[in-house]
Amino acid sequence: MKYFEVFEIPPALALDPRDLEKRFYALSRKLHPDLRRNPADRAEAEEATAVLNDAYRSLKDPIQRAEYVLKHHGFDIGEQGTKNVPPELLEEMFELNLMLEEMQEGTACSLGPWVEVSDKLNQIDEELKTRFSEWDAGHQHETLGAIRGILNRRKYITNLIAKANVSDRI
Amino acid sequence: MFQIEFDNDRVVGIDLGTTNSLVASMEAGRPEVIVGEDGDKLVPSVVSLSPAGDLIVGNRARQELIDHPDRTIYSVKRLMGRGIADVQEEIKLFPFHIAPDSESVIRVQLGERTFTPPEISAFILRQLRKNAEARLDAPVTKAVITVPAYFNDAQRQATRDAGRIAGLEVLRLVNEPTAAALAYGLDKRKEGIIAVYDLGGGTFDISILKLHDGIFEVLATHGDTHLGGDDIDNRLLRIALEDIQSEWNDDLSQTGEAVQTLRRDVIRAKEALSFQPVATVEFTWHGKHYHREITRELFEGLIQDIVDRTLGPCRACMKDAGVTPEQIDEVVLVGGSTRIPMVRSAVEVLFRARPHTELNPDEVVALGAAVQAGILSGSVENQLLLDVTPLSLGIETAGGVVSKIIHRNSTIPASATESFTTGIDGQTNVLIHVVQGEREMAKDCRSLLRFDLKDIAPMPAGMPRIEVRFLIDANGILNVTARDARTGKEQSMDVQPSYGLSLEETEAMIDDALAHGDEDLQAAEVATARVEADRILLAIDKAKKTDAWGALSDSERDRITGAVRQLQSVYHGTDHHAITASIEALNEITRGLAENMMNTAVNTALKGVKV
Numbered sequence: 001m002k003y004f005e006v007f008e009i010p011p012a013l014a015l016d017p018r019d020l021e022k023r024f025y026a027l028s029r030k031l032h033p034d035l036r037r038n039p040a041d042r043a044e045a046e047e048a049t050a051v052l053n054d055a056y057r058s059l060k061d062p063i064q065r066a067e068y069v070l071k072h073h074g075f076d077i078g079e080q081g082t083k084n085v086p087p088e089l090l091e092e093m094f095e096l097n098l099m100l101e102e103m104q105e106g107t108a109c110s111l112g113p114w115v116e117v118s119d120k121l122n123q124i125d126e127e128l129k130t131r132f133s134e135w136d137a138g139h140q141h142e143t144l145g146a147i148r149g150i151l152n153r154r155k156y157i158t159n160l161i162a163k164a165n166v167s168d169r170i
Numbered sequence: 171m172f173q174i175e176f177d178n179d180r181v182v183g184i185d186l187g188t189t190n191s192l193v194a195s196m197e198a199g200r201p202e203v204i205v206g207e208d209g210d211k212l213v214p215s216v217v218s219l220s221p222a223g224d225l226i227v228g229n230r231a232r233q234e235l236i237d238h239p240d241r242t243i244y245s246v247k248r249l250m251g252r253g254i255a256d257v258q259e260e261i262k263l264f265p266f267h268i269a270p271d272s273e274s275v276i277r278v279q280l281g282e283r284t285f286t287p288p289e290i291s292a293f294i295l296r297q298l299r300k301n302a303e304a305r306l307d308a309p310v311t312k313a314v315i316t317v318p319a320y321f322n323d324a325q326r327q328a329t330r331d332a333g334r335i336a337g338l339e340v341l342r343l344v345n346e347p348t349a350a351a352l353a354y355g356l357d358k359r360k361e362g363i364i365a366v367y368d369l370g371g372g373t374f375d376i377s378i379l380k381l382h383d384g385i386f387e388v389l390a391t392h393g394d395t396h397l398g399g400d401d402i403d404n405r406l407l408r409i410a411l412e413d414i415q416s417e418w419n420d421d422l423s424q425t426g427e428a429v430q431t432l433r434r435d436v437i438r439a440k441e442a443l444s445f446q447p448v449a450t451v452e453f454t455w456h457g458k459h460y461h462r463e464i465t466r467e468l469f470e471g472l473i474q475d476i477v478d479r480t481l482g483p484c485r486a487c488m489k490d491a492g493v494t495p496e497q498i499d500e501v502v503l504v505g506g507s508t509r510i511p512m513v514r515s516a517v518e519v520l521f522r523a524r525p526h527t528e529l530n531p532d533e534v535v536a537l538g539a540a541v542q543a544g545i546l547s548g549s550v551e552n553q554l555l556l557d558v559t560p561l562s563l564g565i566e567t568a569g570g571v572v573s574k575i576i577h578r579n580s581t582i583p584a585s586a587t588e589s590f591t592t593g594i595d596g597q598t599n600v601l602i603h604v605v606q607g608e609r610e611m612a613k614d615c616r617s618l619l620r621f622d623l624k625d626i627a628p629m630p631a632g633m634p635r636i637e638v639r640f641l642i643d644a645n646g647i648l649n650v651t652a653r654d655a656r657t658g659k660e661q662s663m664d665v666q667p668s669y670g671l672s673l674e675e676t677e678a679m680i681d682d683a684l685a686h687g688d689e690d691l692q693a694a695e696v697a698t699a700r701v702e703a704d705r706i707l708l709a710i711d712k713a714k715k716t717d718a719w720g721a722l723s724d725s726e727r728d729r730i731t732g733a734v735r736q737l738q739s740v741y742h743g744t745d746h747h748a749i750t751a752s753i754e755a756l757n758e759i760t761r762g763l764a765e766n767m768m769n770t771a772v773n774t775a776l777k778g779v780k781v
Binding site: 025029034049054087 | 342382387544545548554555580581582583585586643759
């Protein structure tokens with residue numbers, strides 16, 4: 001996978017952000033057009049740096065990193081990826097939605113629903129972490145399927161939060 | 171041949187500000203602001219066309235603001251890269267006279283002539299260039315120019331166009347807050363998070379950077395390109411005009427000369443209020459006097475909401491950067507408006523850190539631009555700037571919805587590749603609309619350009635595959651290329667920018683500036699040629715004292731002496747072509763001499779080595 005190659009590391013979902021940052025700074029010094037004395041090299045350097053920056057952006061964030069790996073393995077991660085939703089997820093989301101609506105209308109104590117939502121997010125992120133290590137160990141295709149499912153749930157919840165516009169009030 | 175003895179062209183750093191502009195360069199490893207011929211470091215960003223047809227820039231033009239308000243323009247930066255619909259508000263408050271033919275590009279009327287905002291900015295740049303050449307005693311052809319971090323693509327392009335019209339190769343556009351961080355970063359901490367709060371004459375920027383061993387990585391930037399000291403001035407001005415109307419029963423708001431005089435007077439009072447608790451606006455008009463005391467308390471009540479408007483972007487910027495106020499190690503203040511005590515305390519409260527004010531807030535951006543110029547020319551080592559794009563880039567899809575392809579705060583250069591195809595059998599072109607902004611609907615974003623992928627071979631719908639590559643370069647400017655993914659051939663397209671000058675228009679303006687022999691430019695070229703001539707004449711004087719000169723034949727020496735005389739005869743003329751031609755001739759004739767000298771130098775050097 002190109003973005004991992006840019007950083008000269010094997011494909012992995014669990015990455016040490018400090019190591020990635022260190023590599024990013026070192027590669028920036030090596031590739032950046034500003035440090036090329038010969039103007040003729042600069043276009044090429046700009047192109048290489050753009051790829052480095054794109055790769056860093058994708059790999060730095062764990063969710064984007066997982067999406068990149070999923071996409072590479074043939075999973076559909078666009079909005080269509082959320083089409084096949086299991087009924088229990090729909091139900092869960094329906095409840096959450098209701099809670100957030102009450103919260104917005106001020107009919108419920110605003111702390112309660114928020115604690116519940118953030119607990120759910122934390123739980124999801126823990127699950128992701130476990131699955132990331134699992135995939136790194138054996139590169140099993142089923143693991144990626146499971147990760148995709150978790151990411152869908154996560155996306156639902158974050159969309160709900162964005163819609164309820166509570167993220168600014170926290 | 172003698173050119174090898176001299177430095178490369180100097181690269182200067184320019185702060186092209188709303189109110190004032192400055193030029194700086196690296197001197198012995200430190201950035202220094204260059205003083206102009208009038209002894210002032212600041213060149214007011216004011217341009218005036220005298221009734222005799224001369225262009226006046228800077229301090230002298232500021233007086234013209236009062237004497238000839240209809241022939242003088244200030245704060246032109248507010249018009250850069252904008253369309254006529256964007257500036258309706260400014261036209262109400264500023265004495266801009268917009269010419270009737272201002273559809274895609276605004277044209278400003280100065281007396282009987284019209285100019286685009288990039289042309290007016292180019293006059294300011296030319297003045298700065300002149301100041302730098304006089305001070306450095308060398309031609310200046312390359313520059314780094316700063317722009318507000320929150321400037322969009324069109325505003326950046328307009329700035330680059332201004333540089334080109336002024337005869338400068340713009341090596342880089344640098345964001346102003348980032349430049350300020352560079353200026354402060356010299357000899358400073360190795361690691362840390364820095365917030366730069368930049369409230370200038372017309373724009374507000376906030377940037378949060380991570381510093382790591384000489385790398386300045388911008389984490390996020392936010393801002394408002396319509397917020398600054400001008401807004402404060404306009405408030406004070408409005409109050410004074412209302413006072414005067416009720417006291418004198420006279421509406422002066424339509425009298426350009428009176429408004430400009432009063433503006434100058436309220437600005438004086440505003441500036442005084444930064445250092446004292448009470449200031450007075452004193453204004454005299456046709457024998458009548460207006461006098462009003464303004465306390466700092468009243469002033470602060472008046473500008474409270476303007477100061478508050480800067481805090482939202484600051485919070486959003488911290489959120490985007492993923493940092494809390496506690497994590498911010500240092501805060502840097504930039505822009506004249508940060509001298510206002512209320513602004514300082516608001517920043518202190520928000521970031522919970524005492525802001526840096528060691529460097530002059532008017533100069534810090536130009537100093538940083540000079541540092542970036544040093545990085546690009548190799549004289550500053552070990553430092554590197556990694557900046558971001560302030561606004562998301564998107565394309566309009568079905569129903570007018572925007573699909574974002576490069577998100578805001580992405581490190582630049584940044585790129586994205588998108589595939590396009592046809593929707594109808596036999597379709598031969600695809601029209602794509604590129605926008606910039608955060609809103610979901612294209613109509614709420616800033617239209618950047620439309621491009622037409624054309625001459626697509628007719629095929630069933632969905633069969634063609636055209637890959638379009640969007641690259642936001644290190645200047646924050648978008649470059650688009652397209653290729654047919656099946657054949658790998660470059661795809662032809664027509665690009666129509668939504669605002670600003672087309673490439674052809676810019677070229678025409680550069681030609682115009684060259685041909686119409688704007689005298690300034692003419693003089694600058696003669697000066698440049700003379701500097702070159704001085705170099706070679708000096709080199710020949712030196713050469714005459716060496717063995718290599720003696721080794722030449724009499725006829726060779728005569729030819730050189732003749733060519734020197736030829737150069738001296740055209741030296742004081744005003745035709746720079748003649749000077750350049752004589753320099754070239756002399757260079758050609760002295761080639762043998764130069765080679766001899768080089769050989770002698772090499773031999774001497776070798777002799778010096780003890781084996």
